[in-house]
Amino acid sequence: FEDWTDVQYETMEVYPFSWIYYLSFIFFTAFAFLNMVIGIVVNVMEEEHAKARQESKKDEPTISDLQAEILSMKQMIVDLKKN
Numbered sequence: 001f002e003d004w005t006d007v008q009y010e011t012m013e014v015y016p017f018s019w020i021y022y023l024s025f026i027f028f029t030a031f032a033f034l035n036m037v038i039g040i041v042v043n044v045m046e047e048e049h050a051k052a053r054q055e056s057k058k059d060e061p062t063i064s065d066l067q068a069e070i071l072s073m074k075q076m077i078v079d080l081k082k083n
Contacts, residue, residue: 008022
């Protein structure tokens with residue numbers, strides 16, 4: 001990519017509208033590079049969010065755990081009413 005401007009100016013002497021090619025090439029490559037960088041950043045953020053979600057699920061009780069706890073509380077209430 002060194003001295004590409006020299007090539008541009010030389011081709012513009014022969015083909016005056018060749019600047020359209022160079023300008024579109026710069027825009028499209030910059031657009032592709034920017035999309036690639038954004039895609040990588042979003043992918044990394046999504047992976048980290050999935051890891052965090054997975055870690056938070058480990059701390060949450062399951063439905064069966066909650067049902068067992070409710071049943072034990074009901075039993076405690078019934079035992080208190082008997083006494």
